Amino acid sequence: MDYRTVLTTCPYCGSGCGMYLPVLNGKLGEPIPAKTHPLSQGRLCIKGWSAHEHVASHDRLTKPLVKTGSGFKETTWDEALDLVVTRLLELRDRHGPDSLAFLVSAKCTNEENYLQQKLARAVFGTNNVDHCARL
Numbered sequence: 001m002d003y004r005t006v007l008t009t010c011p012y013c014g015s016g017c018g019m020y021l022p023v024l025n026g027k028l029g030e031p032i033p034a035k036t037h038p039l040s041q042g043r044l045c046i047k048g049w050s051a052h053e054h055v056a057s058h059d060r061l062t063k064p065l066v067k068t069g070s071g072f073k074e075t076t077w078d079e080a081l082d083l084v085v086t087r088l089l090e091l092r093d094r095h096g097p098d099s100l101a102f103l104v105s106a107k108c109t110n111e112e113n114y115l116q117q118k119l120a121r122a123v124f125g126t127n128n129v130d131h132c133a134r135l
């Protein structure tokens with residue numbers, strides 16, 4: 001039997017509450033609030049208590065999907081990212097940079113959000129950047 005607990009940060013919002021995730025034979029158990037965490041001090045909201053559930057969910061997307069005329073088709077990350085880049089460049093060239101908008105997320109790290117707004121501004125030339133916390 002392989003058992004350990006991993007100190008980590010709740011992935012659901014920017015508050016960043018601390019929790020331990022028990023791992024038994026490679027499977028996640030229910031979070032345990034970290035009592036010594038300076039922000040959450042042993043508390044989690046309802047989203048934090050269920051932070052482990054999506055990992056083993058059968059509904060979880062594990063491969064990129066491309067929308068076609070007849071629904072969604074599984075594809076590789078390389079093909080999906082190539083398609084995104086191609087379509088974004090087409091839209092920018094046809095309708096101008098401000099035809100694009102980039103939404104960042106509280107589920108990302110600060111560094112990832114920084115890179116996303118840099119991509120929007122420096123590469124695609126738009127200041128249309130927003131964040132899920134405002135939605």
Ligand code: SF4
Binds near residue numbers: 017047048
């Ligand atoms: S436990 Fe709730 S408040 Fe804390 S980070 Fe997770 S979602 Fe945010």
